[in-house]
Amino acid sequence: MSVDKTTVSRVARLARINIDDDRLEPMAQELSSIMNWIEQLNEVDTDAVEPLASVTGHALPMRDDIVTDGEMADQIVQNAPESMSGFFVVPKVVE
């Protein structure tokens, strides 16, 4: 499957990563070469195969829905590029 510039643009937009215009074509070629190499999976007959999401096969454990920690807003925002009064600060999203 070859990946073109438009696809790279679309995927980069979905991934929220700016890609410079002059990088789109080289990136399309790199991704195409990787995706072409991955195509060999089409040789594998997987018709009656269940997809594997977890190697252990264990059911995820359930726990009681109770608060086990908290009261640590200062620690949580400690590494934020910008914070105020225990809140993360982001560019304005609502006018």
Next chain:
Amino acid sequence: MNDLLKMTAVEARAALEAKSISAVELTDAYLDAADATQALNAYTEVTHDKARDMAKSSDQRLAKGEGGTLEGLPVGVKDLFCTIGVETTACSNILNGYKPVYESTVTQNLWNDGAVMLGKLNCDEFAMGSANETSARGAVASPWTVSGDDQDYAPGGSSGGSAASVAARSSLFATGTDTGGSIRQPAAFCGVVGIKPTYGRCSRRGIVAFASSLDQAGPITRDVADGALMLQSMVSHDAQDSTSVAEPMPDLMAGLNDGIKGMTIGIPAEYTMDGMDSEITSLWEEGRKWLEDAGATCVEVSLPHTQYALPTYYIIAPAEASSNLARYDGVKYGQRVDGDSLDDMYAKTRAAGFGDEVTRRILIGTYVLSAGYYDAYYLKAQKTRRLIQNDFIDAFKTVDALLTPATPSAAFPIGQKITDPVTMYLNDVFTVPASLAGVPAMSVPAGLAKNGLPLGLQLIAPSFREDTLVKAGRVVEKAAGFSAVAARAAGQ
């Protein structure tokens, strides 16, 4: 100082117990070694003060006869593990300045058992790489050199700083993480032991996530006994990692020298590739003989889907990575680049913060998960993954363990393979299948290539049989008698 650096962890622990050395002396020797080998760039930060404080506390506990299993032993920590108050960036610019307010479960287990933290070790950015060349902190030079060749060789990756520092004797042992071979491949390149335990043995809490269904922590050590000692401390059942398992770990040290008499070891026909060094094939045959000489029966086995493991991995790992790395958005931690809107801020922050390989993998992951492609790629890969796991389940019905080469070649010069992603990915061709199946595997140094660089053999065991793994590893280690020391190791 040199004598201190020569001791293995097991030997050093006995010397500490006997009070013939102190934890402070041992730690100072390693701090000096870390400073003396700075040119290798194995460490991203050496935590001198913290190390000395921890060593002093260790000496106090040893004096009272209260030393833990790792009391006073200096360890280097891959920069993927959160360490309270010590910068943790996964060697990515997007996490510059991030100082965790909590400790990873694995490193906490080490500190609880008395280990001393020397500092943080270089790795590929977000553990994505096989040569430690994608690190935002620069490449790491292997302490091994080729005579008549002044190029720096790659230590492997992603745990390149960990393997290089153990080989350079600038750490007594080190933590690594392995998603598709990131412990075993650098261990093989650097002539040290690397163990990836069964998926779920080590808690992933506090380890910067790459591909959550594959990521496992494990030890990188000078020999198999040290690996068993360290792994025993790292594993635990952790309610804060829902995939952590409760299966009790056998006492690895107790059975270490029991041998493998009567065991059956499988030699998988598919673990070969075009253009593989003949040295690797010969070493593999020699390894088979070593196991037979120790009383095991070696039989040919087939894991027919092996060749599809790597392309399967390069769908699943990027898909999980694209989701895990969505959290780096310039809001909660790390770097932010301002933009005209929230979306613009995200896109600019991520463009500035992620390196080329990480960007490439996020884009592949986003692509294979996007509408219209999910079934063709992601679901297809999950199905192939099931077939790969079934290959191992079938093989382990008749054999106790598998013996394979660890890598298709010895280490290569820095800069040689980074230009072609797929060629770089092929480094992990022998390590990725065990990762996809979740089974434990280790690489053991087994010899030197003609150019003097180390070569490793890989052992793979059924899930939760790390005891089998270290017994067989010990046999290979004894038979190989690997005693070479890297030319650029401290004290050489």
